[in-house]
Amino acid sequence: MSDTTTYSWQSDLELIVDAAKQAGAVALGFFRQANEVWWKNGGQSPVSAADYAANDILSKILRQARPDYGWLSEETDDASDRLERRTLFVVDPIDGTRGFLAGSEIWCISVAVVTDGRPVAGVLFAPALRELFVAGLEGPSLKNGEVLKVSEAGTGDIHRLATAEDMIAGFGAEFRRTVERVKHIPSLAYRLAMVADGRLEGTLVKRDSHDWDLAAADLILQQAGGALVDLSGEQLLYNKPVVKHDELCGAATASMPEFLHQLASRRAS
Incomplete structure (x- = not known):
């Protein structure tokens, strides 16, 4: 693999967008339904059947497509060999699980490709809101295909x-x-x-x-x-x-x- 400034990550971006959409469709099937829930981190953090189902879809699609990449996911036991990989997937199958379980629409599938410690492709898919955020090193951030730009509020503004x-x-x-x-x-x-x-x-x-x-x-x-x-x-x-x-x-x-x-x-x- 060449330097990150010259290598095109577009195919990886397309891959993670497709995977996030598929995982989002699976998670949406659990949304506002009865969910089996477990507690981790000493009972401080919930994880649901929806989290595991979305994680399984992401793992299957992404690790099959890029077997040489490392893997780091909130819902997968940490694999120490990720530290030996220059490039890896960094995944949260459902970011905002508490909100998801409470019926809030503000939750998303989060997938990034990280190389040499920095993200080079990223997607957030919020299926309940029908919002897809996408970014790669080669271009601007997009939300449902529209270019994003941060606020221009200045000093002294609210x-x-x-x-x-x-x-x-x-x-x-x-x-x-x-x-x-x-x-x-x-x-x-x-x-x-x-x-x-x-x-x-x-x-x-x-x-x-x-x-x-x-x-x-x-x-x-x-x-x-x-x-x-x-x-x-x-x-x-x-x-x-x-x-x-x-x-x-x-x-x-x-x-x-x-x-x-x-x-x-x-x-x-």
Whole structure:
């Protein structure tokens, strides 16, 4: 495989879009139906029959098509050999399982191709909303075929942010007055997509998000003119031994310096 700047990932993008659509159709069959549910992470996180069914479809399609790629999925036991693979699939069969089980339409299938630690193709499919977000390194982010662009809100404007109340509470009073906090969005990946399509100016992410929550949405946001970074302003790297992340900020590039400044001030106080 050649350098990521010259190699075309279009065939991989087409593959994951098709797989996400098929997994989404399967998951939709469970939506607002009685679901068998199990609890993981010490009873903190639900996983349903729909998650496993969608994961099975994705695994079958993608691993058969690219047997040389690694695999990282929320609903598959971690395979240590992924660390030996330059390229892998990073998958969340249903991002927003709690919302899915509660009957909310805000959940999505998240699939990314990651190479050398960064996403090169990504798709988020929200079947209940009939929304398909797609991005590859070769072109812009698309939502149902339309080009996405982040918000152009500037300093001093009202900032539409999706984040927890306790994060905003630590900001300076002057900045807090400019913040319009958006109510809870049950899917983190979809929340980042909302930044990509301009409905939100940014989102502040608490620690302990995972690669599978972020990788596809990261690329979609990037190709729409935004970024997902840690609090030092650095891009995320995926497929590391530990797949959890610290606090993050996803935002339009123009807004990012102000948000990071506020976050740094909050942490210092």
